[in-house]
Structures are given as C-alpha cells and as structure tokens.
Amino acid sequence: MLYNIDFEIVSFVFVLMIYIFHIFQYNAENVLNRQFRQLELLTLVFIATDIASAVGISYYERVPRLINMMLNGSNFASLVVLAYFFAKYIKTFTTKNNEPASTPVNTVICLVYLVMAFINLPYGFLFDFVETGYVHGPLYLVSTATAYYYVLYSAFMVVLHGREMETRQKVSTIFYVVLMLVFVLIQMFIIPNVLLSGVAIGIALVIILFSLETPDYVKLQLTMNALEQARVDAEDANRAKSEFLANMSHEIRTPINAIMGMNEMVLRESEDPNVRFYSINIRRASETLLAIINGILDFSRIESGKMEIVNSVYKLKPLIDEIVTMFYMKAEEKGLDFLVDVDTSLPELVIGDDVRVKQIIINLLNNAIKYTPNGSVTLKMSYDVLAHDRVLVKISVRDTGIGIKPEDKKKLFGNFERLDYDRNKGVEGTGLGLAITERLVKMMGGKITVESEYEKGSEFSVEIPQNVEDWAEIGPLSRENYMEEAKSENRVEEDVFTAPNASVLVVDDNKMNIVVAVNLLKRTGINVDTATSGPECLEKIKNKHYDVILLDDMMMGMSGKETLDIARNMSENRCRNSAYIALTANAIAGSREQYIEAGFTDYLSKPVIGKDLEAMLKKYLG
Numbered sequence: 001m002l003y004n005i006d007f008e009i010v011s012f013v014f015v016l017m018i019y020i021f022h023i024f025q026y027n028a029e030n031v032l033n034r035q036f037r038q039l040e041l042l043t044l045v046f047i048a049t050d051i052a053s054a055v056g057i058s059y060y061e062r063v064p065r066l067i068n069m070m071l072n073g074s075n076f077a078s079l080v081v082l083a084y085f086f087a088k089y090i091k092t093f094t095t096k097n098n099e100p101a102s103t104p105v106n107t108v109i110c111l112v113y114l115v116m117a118f119i120n121l122p123y124g125f126l127f128d129f130v131e132t133g134y135v136h137g138p139l140y141l142v143s144t145a146t147a148y149y150y151v152l153y154s155a156f157m158v159v160l161h162g163r164e165m166e167t168r169q170k171v172s173t174i175f176y177v178v179l180m181l182v183f184v185l186i187q188m189f190i191i192p193n194v195l196l197s198g199v200a201i202g203i204a205l206v207i208i209l210f211s212l213e214t215p216d217y218v219k220l221q222l223t224m225n226a227l228e229q230a231r232v233d234a235e236d237a238n239r240a241k242s243e244f245l246a247n248m249s250h251e252i253r254t255p256i257n258a259i260m261g262m263n264e265m266v267l268r269e270s271e272d273p274n275v276r277f278y279s280i281n282i283r284r285a286s287e288t289l290l291a292i293i294n295g296i297l298d299f300s301r302i303e304s305g306k307m308e309i310v311n312s313v314y315k316l317k318p319l320i321d322e323i324v325t326m327f328y329m330k331a332e333e334k335g336l337d338f339l340v341d342v343d344t345s346l347p348e349l350v351i352g353d354d355v356r357v358k359q360i361i362i363n364l365l366n367n368a369i370k371y372t373p374n375g376s377v378t379l380k381m382s383y384d385v386l387a388h389d390r391v392l393v394k395i396s397v398r399d400t401g402i403g404i405k406p407e408d409k410k411k412l413f414g415n416f417e418r419l420d421y422d423r424n425k426g427v428e429g430t431g432l433g434l435a436i437t438e439r440l441v442k443m444m445g446g447k448i449t450v451e452s453e454y455e456k457g458s459e460f461s462v463e464i465p466q467n468v469e470d471w472a473e474i475g476p477l478s479r480e481n482y483m484e485e486a487k488s489e490n491r492v493e494e495d496v497f498t499a500p501n502a503s504v505l506v507v508d509d510n511k512m513n514i515v516v517a518v519n520l521l522k523r524t525g526i527n528v529d530t531a532t533s534g535p536e537c538l539e540k541i542k543n544k545h546y547d548v549i550l551l552d553d554m555m556m557g558m559s560g561k562e563t564l565d566i567a568r569n570m571s572e573n574r575c576r577n578s579a580y581i582a583l584t585a586n587a588i589a590g591s592r593e594q595y596i597e598a599g600f601t602d603y604l605s606k607p608v609i610g611k612d613l614e615a616m617l618k619k620y621l622g
Helices: 006-025 031-058 065-093 104-123 141-160 167-189 197-212 215-269 273-303 316-333 354-370 406-411 433-443 479-490 511-520 534-543 560-568 591-597 610-621
Strands: 127-130 133-136 312-315 337-342 347-352 376-387 390-399 447-453 457-473 503-507 527-531 548-551 579-584 602-605
Touching: 006 031, 006 197, 031 065, 031 197, 065 104, 065 127, 065 141, 065 167, 104 141, 141 167, 167 197, 215 273, 215 511, 215 610, 312 316, 316 337, 316 347, 316 354, 316 376, 347 354, 347 390, 354 376, 354 390, 354 433, 354 457, 433 447, 433 457, 503 511, 503 534, 511 527, 511 610, 527 534, 534 548, 534 560, 548 560, 548 610, 560 579, 579 610, 591 602, 602 610
Parallel strands: 337 376, 503 527, 503 548, 548 579, 579 602
Antiparallel strands: 127 133, 312 347, 347 457, 376 390, 390 457, 447 457
C-alpha cells in the first residue's frame, strides 16, 4: 500500500516557512517566544519523520526492518515529544510572569515513553515489520494514549486557569488542542493511507503565530510581566519598610520610654525649682522627638494604605479645650498671642474620627507657631449645615508669620519638603506635618486650602464633613480656664488612682523598662511583681494570682504572644481570667488590632505615660 504523503509534504514546506518567518519577524526572545520556536522545530521533525516512515512502510520490502523500525519509532516519539512541549507551552501561560514551567510527572512520562520506543526496536511490542508488512504490537495504543494524555492535560490547564488567561490565549490553545485530538484520531483509525496530522498542527501553529506571537502582543506581555514584577518588588519593598519601621519604632521608643518615665518620676518627686525646670525641658524635648517619630510612622501608614479612618461619636468641646489648653502655653513661651474664635453653636456630639481631627488641628497650630517669630496665631472654628444630620466643620489657622513665597506654594504639601530652607534651617521638623494633614483631610472627604503673603503671614483652612449625633451647642469657652489648666502642667497631679489591694505583674526583658513601670505605679499603691522573660512569667502565674499582667511582646527568646498562648492553655495558670495588656514599643498601624486578635485584653504602646498607664489599670481594676 502506497501512502499519500502530498499533504504532509505541503505541510512541511508550510511549517518551514512559518519557522523562517518567525525567526526574521518575531524575535522578541521572551520565554513563550522561545518555546513556540521549539514547537515549530518539533513540528518539522514530526512531519519529516511522518513522511519518512510512510515511505518506509510503503516500500517495506526494499527497506531493512531496522531502518523501518527506527523511522516509525522516531515518528511516534516525535509526536509524543511535540505533545509534551505543547503541554509545557500551555503550562507556562499559567505561571507567574510566564516563567518556564513543566511538571515532574509529565517529564517522567515522556522519558519513559522514549525508553520504550528505543526498546521496541528489537522486540516490536509497540509495532513491528513482518513478511506481510507493518503490524501493530500489543502495546500499540500506548503511543497514541501518551500523546493524547499531553493534549488532554493541556485542555485541563486551559479549563483550570481559564479566568487567568486572556481570550486570545484561550481561543488559540483550544484550536491547537482540538485539531491535535481530531486529526490524530482520524490519522490513526479512519484513513491511515492519507497523512493529515501535519496539516492540522500547521494550521494550529498559524493561529498561535498571528494571535500570540505578533510583536504588539509580545511587547504587551513583556510590559505586563514587567509591571507585575514591579508590583511584586513594590510589595516586597513595602513589607521590608514595614518591618524596618516596626523595628525602628521598637528600638527608638524603648530608650525614650526610659527617658520619659524616669523624667516623670523626677517631676513627681522633686520640689527643687531648678531640677523641675530642667525636667520640664527634658519632657518637652522628648515629646518633640516622639512627635517626629510619630510623624514618620504616620506618613508610612498613609503611604502603605494602612492608615484607617475610624469613626465614632465624640464631643467637640473637650477636644477643643484640650487643644487650646496645650497651645496657650506654647504660644506664651514664644511670646505670641493665641487667639481663639470658636462658634458657640457648634454641635456638641458629632460622629467622626476625633483622633485624626485633633491631629489635623495640632499639625496646623504647630506649623503656625513654628514659623511665626512674633505677633499672633488665631484658631477659628465654625460650621455649615449640609443636611439634617450632617455638618461641614470649618477650621482655620491664621498666623502673622513669615508667609510663603508664591513659587513655593506648589511644594507646600510635598513629602519631606522644607520651604525657604536657608531662612528656616534652624526650625525643627521633618517637613511631613502638612503632607500628613492634607492626606488625612482627603481621607475624611474634606479639603484644605492656603492663602499666604510672604513676610506677612498665612492662613490654612480645612473643611471636614461630620455627622451630627446631637445638635446641643458646645456653648462659650473660657480663656481663664485655658490659662489655668495650661499653667497647671508644672504642678503635681492631685487626682491619683489607687488600688492597694490589686496585684500587677510587669514582664519585660529590658530592666530599665521594668524600673520605669514599677516607679510609675508607685503612687497607686498597687502590689507590683516583675519578670524578665516569658518562662519566668509562666512560673509566677502558676504560683500567684495577678489582676493584670503587663506583658512586653518583643522579648528575646519567648515573645509576649508566645507567652500568652502558653498561659491561656496552661491548666495550672492562676491568672486565666486576668487582663493581659500588651506593653510594647511597636506602634505601627494596626498593632492594636493585631494584639487583640492574638488574645491580648488590651494594648498600651511605649513610651508609657504615667496617666495613660493609670487609666488603663483603672479600666480593668475598677
């Protein structure tokens, strides 16, 4: 029987032209591009061996058996290898950044078949040549089944990752799969005297060539891969930055905690006016340093998208009282007049993020006082009604300071920007206050504007929408009360929380932090025990009940979280129902939520302020 090889000859020439055309026109040399060239070469090999084996079978009487066995074995092997590489090509589509991909199982199956094809030469269990010509061996269908396995595997990958693949990828690969399945089946069982497999694969290659291998698509893929890699790199960099900031926060806040804690004890216990004067200046310098650190952390939170606006009901008047009290003293120290013009009809109870509203006003006032050598700073607050339960709170801070040059206004809210640096180089700050303020205002749906005249002063205006809980008015404010409260910072606090019957365990691997905590609790009368490690803490709670455990997280060896996990599940724990407070220098965004989720009762960040520590203990000791 003479095989009709016309179609395969035409297919060989056709695929050869595709290969040459691809080399000269599509030379992007990305991973998929190189794998497609492999498919083209393997297709040429398959068609060539298909033609050669068909000729050998047609003239088996004149061709030695071994040659025929080698030609047919090469033909079947090239079909399996071609199907294997096509499966690899499809698999690459579904990998991250289109990296070369294959599975160990597929590789092993391919190698096993190639070994079988070689062993078949003397034994003929796949196919053989006898006196009557070509015959199928008992394992003949293994060849077709292996090729079909790879084609079906490719189809499965298309179905499994269809959502991740683009339409042109899915359509092109489905065409290849269907044509391979149908034409190989036709070749094997319907019209074995006509060779059509090369035609089918050639058509499939053309479809892939002009859909997935065109220069515009290849460039698009390269760009998308580059963007994906950039995204991954950015996430890695952001993660590294967050870890660095967490460590930086811990490492810097730990010594500040000791400085501020010990300094507070000096203020509490010393009556010497000179010592108290020095101590007050230490406290202010520490607060300035802490404000700089908090500014950097806040900026990082906003940049990483981790800063959240947490809305709740709050009172406007106490918020204004606290801010005004704070800045009367700051203005007085610099010889400035601090003027307050607050609309007394502002609603008392509103809904919003009072922490961020307070931060915005403080940033604007700090900025005004910082850049005003003489004259005055004015805080004005009013509102417009937006709806029956919604107002637009209007905040204005005006100063008689140095003002802003017109050309510098566009840089005003830039990151780490210091305007008119030569003139203001003696002014403290990182240049982040206004950048943070602008972003917080936008996050709350408000806007910020500035009007300024160089050498004459500036006015920053902020508008923030807030929901109203109660329209009761805040009423008049008293300047005398502000002055009295502001001046009282030099006096020892009189309202002291005491709990002589309570027991507290302080756990920290830094001995200085323990000294600070113990001394801050001295006047409360609380019975205080200490531990310098997780294991020591676990041993103490076995033997004694404590109402509150102040537990540092970032300890050497066993961390606070690990200690808490063991304590919660320890049967002999006498403090199972006690309050476990995370006492840590980690102040990165989301820390509180993470500690609460980890099982802590509450969270207190370092540096620990005496009144905050007492308020926390009062909350859980009653």
